[in-house]
Amino acid sequence: MSRPTICLCTLCGWFIFDLPGNVSWQNQFRGVTSSPAGVILTGIGIQDNFGNSVFIAPTNPRRRWDDPSYDRPQEDEFGAMRQLEVNGRHGFVFHEAWWDLLQKASHPRPVSVTRLFDICRSLPFPLLFSGLSWGHDHGGLVDIDDEHHFPWEEDRFTDSMYLEPDPVRGENPYEVPEVRVVLAEAPGRPPSPGPTISVATMPEEHGFMALPLELRSAIAIYLPTSDVLNLRLASRAFWAILDNQRFWASRFGDVSERPWLFEVWDETAAKTARDWRWLYRRTNHGSMCPGLQNRVRVWSLAQKILEILELSWAEVGVTTFPKPEPQWWTHVSGSLWEPPTDGSEPLFWGGCRLFRKHRVPIPEGLSRLSVSSVRVGDAEYLAGLKLITVAGESHQVGYWSATAIERSSEVSEIRGFKLAVGFRGIQGLQCTVRGSNTGDHLWLGSTERSPKTLRLDVDKRVTELEVGFDGCKIVSLPVCYQSPPSSPKAAGEGKNRLRNMAMWYPDVPGPSLCLNEDSFPPRNRYLGGYSPLLWTSFGGPGGAYLRHFTGLSIIWGRGVHRIDFAHYVAVPFEHRTLGCLESGPWTENIDFAVDGPGGEIIEAVEVFRHNAEETCLRLMVEEGDLAAFRVTTNRGRSCLFSKHSELPSVSEPPLRIAVAPGKAITGFYGSHRAYDFSGITKLGVISEVVGEE
CATH class of the missing domain: 2.100.10.30 (Jacalin-like lectin domain)
Structure with a gap:
């Protein structure tokens, strides 16, 4: 018996299917797909063919598969996930319930389907995992074997679930009837109140006691509950905070600990007098029903996606024109995927894809180099690059946001880089300047669990960069220098070619170590490309x-x-x-x-x-x-x-x-x-x- 074709939700990682004849949240979906009009969000379709995943959904996002006037025409079919294009369309599928949660988490900002489509196109389908890989475990649905695999090996991602009922992940994360029951419950008996503290009993030099209670409460609202509890142990000035209903209500705000309980702010529920402290205790993990546990899992995944979606493209002082014929260019990239040329199925199973590249000239009077970073799964990658001159002129390209991680280094000249390069893109860089080692400059980005290379440490003045991107991060970084290399190091020659040009894990071997390169026959294969x-x-x-x-x-x-x-x-x-x-x-x-x-x-x-x-x-x-x-x-x-x-x-x-x-x-x-x-x-x-x- 052949294995049935089943697709997983792009973002929550759970199956999009149900038993034949059933209609449930598990087999109703939306798609973000290509179309002649650009990227679109489809209406709601249903996956009711267990053995053959056919995805048909209205092109109008306000329509459903069960509308009386809709008969699921073949022209509305599209290829989804690992499938090839159908009717010239391909896309990524999501449970309808998950999409509703994503919109709730993003409110009041709309979800950009174009950005989401580009991000999803940047992610691979590992051979041992049935879904799209974000690089994390989907809240326990994916086994990530870091003990017996290196970080650049995509087969460390494998399925951990089977076609069996799951008491949590099989529950609708959006429609959770138990939530209404909890909100209607009478509060239980409150904890014993803390002792009343008189200001007169506190030492005069105690700084916090000089603040009004309202201001102390306002401070506490911006802190995690665990920090407030620790602060309460350290200072009696915060003892009364735990009896403050406004503080406990803040725990359910958009950027706090219980934003996923959005029903509490519905018009009817919001008018109800509420014991927020009791509700906080009532919704701790041990008291949650399975549906709410699944919502918490999916909401956490949504937050990771929204952090990437917040990045927007910025382009100042750069060009997309092709670079001149290569003279003195040196290239570094993640493992760039290219469609097969032998007619086999073009499955993007691992590595990264190159969607666009831009040339950035190194300006005269350089003062500072900055990078933005984004976390995708369990790794951090460079997302954007900016060069600033002494006069304040900026050359900027890539993905940036107000909340993105940004790091800077003061430099007046760039003579190359030491790079941290992941399988899916560039993770960090360290500048080389005249008369110094790379160690004299801070790393910009992340060096965590990634191979390192000195291939771009060309020991010549770098005049131009060509920065390559996928849908959310930097995946390649060739550098140009306008005079021929004058040293074996710059030319990638001599007895240290392998040390200077290969990618090394966990770091580049030091100069005191002899690598006996002449006795390593496959040396040339490791001087370029991505072969750590x-x-x-x-x-x-x-x-x-x-x-x-x-x-x-x-x-x-x-x-x-x-x-x-x-x-x-x-x-x-x-x-x-x-x-x-x-x-x-x-x-x-x-x-x-x-x-x-x-x-x-x-x-x-x-x-x-x-x-x-x-x-x-x-x-x-x-x-x-x-x-x-x-x-x-x-x-x-x-x-x-x-x-x-x-x-x-x-x-x-x-x-x-x-x-x-x-x-x-x-x-x-x-x-x-x-x-x-x-x-x-x-x-x-x-x-x-x-x-x-």
């Missing part, structure tokens, strides 16, 4: 942990799942492992002890590769995957790490990396592939001078 390398130094800074190093353990599955390093004292986690795939009954551990305390070190590594000629992945044929490796110590001891008891048949001669006296092998680096459980597929060796004081 991960690395670790089990020997620690300057080899400080070598005296504590007691061995390594390789977890073999289909490939090298992980390399764990043992020390007899506690060392930071980042020095203890390379790779992240889990071990299990299907894996095998190979251990090798090293007498680090006695002076034993690893002084040579041999890497064996094989080319999987039967594979359809060209890069695996050209570069070869890791088949085995052997380590040898300064005591002549060695260990072959292989899934087989003997050396596997390999199609390439082994690569041997040995170190000179006074140096030691202190780390490894490589690439990682999780989707087929290959793990570490390429392996490089890090060495450095050790023993110097």
Whole structure:
């Protein structure tokens, strides 16, 4: 039996379907779709074909599928979510109930369907998740496996729900009958009142007591309830706040803790005398009905969407003209998706899309560089960029809002950037200026859990930027310099090409570490594009942990799942492992002890590769995957790490990396592939001078 095609709501992540013959909130939907007239919000349709998701809805947003004069014509069908265009239209579908909640949360501002459409087009459909991925867990509907995947691997998003009833997520989040019952209930017995405090009993020097109670109450209204409770413990001047009905009523305001209980402000309910403190206690999580719990979940998701929707496009002093023929341009981007050219289905499964790009000249008399940021899911990305001169002239492009995160750095010249680059876009940048290191300037944006690169640290005066965007963030950032590169670093040449041009996780290896690049055959593949390398130094800074190093353990599955390093004292986690795939009954551990305390070190590594000629992945044929490796110590001891008891048949001669006296092998680096459980597929060796004081 074939698996039925079921679409999930774009924003709440729950199924858009119900059992045949049923009409409920779960199978009534709206679409935000393309059309000859531009992006439109459809009327209300119904999804009543369980085995084949056909989406037909009126093009008039005020009409419904069950209007007497509407017969669901085929010309109103559109392709939705993962589907291809139908009738020249494609769009994103939402439960009608969810859309109503989004409008409530956005009130009094209307929801911009054009902006929402562009944002949704910027989001991928991960292969292991049935819906559109915002990068968060949809309030528990998506499993995000960060323990066994790296941040740039889209297969860390997987479904966590099944076709079974759910006591919370299957409840209508908009129409919750129990809310009217709660609002009509007689308040329960109030807590015992606090002691009456006389101003005369307080020390004269107590600052808060000098303020009128009305002003203290006004201060409390702008604070979270938890902060007010802590403030009450710290100062008796705030003891009376908890008996203040105006304070408790503020908890139900638009930007407070219970905005989702919007019925309390309906015309009839608003006229009712209310014990707001009791209502606050009555609507805590433990007292909520399932429908209200689902509303809280969906309302929280709506707030995340509205923060992105608040961004608007700004463009000052820039151009969309094509850049001149490339002379000295250097490019960095997230993993840009391009439609397939082999006729296969163009599913945007991961990475980012490029919708527009703008050239920004670096002005003379530069004074400041600013960026705006936006949080999409569990990551923060750059959304806009602004250059300001000493005279106050501004060159600005991107997405900005009054509430967007904005950061600035004082700069007079830009000679490049160090970038933090996520799979879905640019997350942060750090300026390089003449006579300084990138570390001399603050990061603008986020560096959290993202690969870093020095590829744009060109060591020449940057004259122009070309900033690329999707629907809400920066996804590419080429830089232009108008004189040829005068140093190996700027040209991406020399013995440090890999260090300077590759993307590294968690950060770029320091200059004291030798990467033995000539013994890493696939080097050229990692000098451009989006192919992060991960690395670790089990020997620690300057080899400080070598005296504590007691061995390594390789977890073999289909490939090298992980390399764990043992020390007899506690060392930071980042020095203890390379790779992240889990071990299990299907894996095998190979251990090798090293007498680090006695002076034993690893002084040579041999890497064996094989080319999987039967594979359809060209890069695996050209570069070869890791088949085995052997380590040898300064005591002549060695260990072959292989899934087989003997050396596997390999199609390439082994690569041997040995170190000179006074140096030691202190780390490894490589690439990682999780989707087929290959793990570490390429392996490089890090060495450095050790023993110097």
